[in-house]
Amino acid sequence: MDIEKKxxxxxxxxxxxxxxxxxxxxxxxxxxxxxxxxFLAFIAIGAGIYILMYDSK
Structure with missing residues (x-):
């Protein structure tokens, strides 16, 4: 095995x-x-963040 210690x-x-x-x-x-x-609340929060971040305006 020829691997350096670092x-x-x-x-x-x-x-x-x-x-x-x-x-x-x-x-x-x-x-x-x-x-x-x-779990559904986290999905809703994630979807809301996605919509706000990738808004076309």
Missing amino acids: QLGWYLIFGGLAIIAITFVTKILAFLSQHPIL
């Missing part, structure tokens, strides 16, 4: 961050699946 360190950092992000996202999705009204 490069290996970056791989480990980003790999750990990816695992944390995946775990965090799955916990959020599990929470929102148990609270469907809150």
